Amino acid sequence: MILMSKKLPMILSLSKDPVQVRQEQDVVFLKNRVKEVAVRIKMGLVNQTRLITAASELVRNMMRYGNGGVCLIEVVSSGRINGVRLTFTDKGPGIPDIAAAMRDGFSTGKSLGLGLPGTKRLVNEFDIKSKVGEGTTVTIIKWANG
Amino acid sequence: MDKIPILRMGAFLLVTIQVDLYDRLALNLESDLVNMVNKTSAKGVLIDISAVSIVDSFMGRIIGNIASMSKILDAETVVVGMQPAVAITLIELGLPLKGVHTALDMEKGMSLLKSMMDSDDPDEQETADDTITE
Structure with a gap:
């Protein structure tokens, strides 16, 4: 048997900042907060743009x-590198088929179906958990220079 | 309610987006712009997004919609001033903005629109031939 030697570094949370998102104005506020945090950990401009775009996609899903x-905004660190972790939690209907939702071009709404798969391409870590009737939680991490 | 101003300059419409778009604002811009194209019989639409730091799949779709709606109203759309980070993000997201003309800045966008207007039917025939022989 092959031993899995891939070491998972401990991820420490350095700050927590929950933001409620109920209406469209909250979205602008959330994006600004994410930007502030990204700037604080000296994330480069392109990665900032990737992170905020990812946040924009996920927050739209959460609203729609x-x-x-x-959305919980956290500064996390793993070893010497810092990053931003965003956790989006809703109590919506949940996603019955996550594999389908992660496919490019799949949408139950009338969108392009790029939101989830596109978001995954923009960030370093992506995790989605959903239970029908209970809600959905999406967690992403973008490392400062990842 | 915020509104993005649309300026008319000869046969063209100019839009400079100075704020970060949110969904409602983008949707309003789409319908305002298409109505303006119809009302003014504009031949070209120039959208300056140099002050826009985030374009996600929704905004990208709106830009694509404006271009295709204007197209069937006989107006070309040129998007100018996209920030490099936005270009990187759009492609990684999987949104190549097909069918939208782009130029680096306002000036280049303007001359692109003018050249598209100058090239009338005979030229269009030519380019059509080119693609066939290819």
Whole structure:
């Protein structure tokens, strides 16, 4: 048997900042907060843009399909590198088929279906958990120079 | 309610987006612009996004929609001033903005629009031939 030697470094959370998202004005506020945090950890401009774009996609999903929710903004560190972790939690209807939702071009709304798969391409870590009838949680991490 | 101003300059419409777009604003811009193209029989639309730091899939779709809607109203759309980070993000997101003309800045965009207007039917025939022989 092959031993899995890939070491998972511990990810420490250095700051927590929950932001409620209920209406469109909150989206602008959230993007600004994410930007502030990214600038604070000296994330480069292109990575900032990737992170905020990813946040923009996820927050739209949360508003459209989950009736709003909470986004937790965290500064995380793993070894010597810092990053931003965003956790989007809604109490919406949940996603019955996550594999389908992660496919390019799949949408139950009338969008392009790029939101989830596109977001995954923009960030370093992407995790989605969903339970039908209970809600959806999406977690992303973008490292400062990842 | 915020509104993005649309300026008329000869046969062209100019739009400079100075704020970060949110969904409602982008949707309003789409319908305002298409109505303006119809009302003024504009031949070209120039959209300056140099002050826009984020274009996600929704905004990208709106830009694409404006271009195709204007196209069937006989107006060309040129998007100018996209920030490099936005270009990188759009491609990684999977949104290549097909069918949207782009130029680096306002000046180049303007001359692109003018050249597209100058090239009337005979030239269009030519380019059509080119693609066939290819």
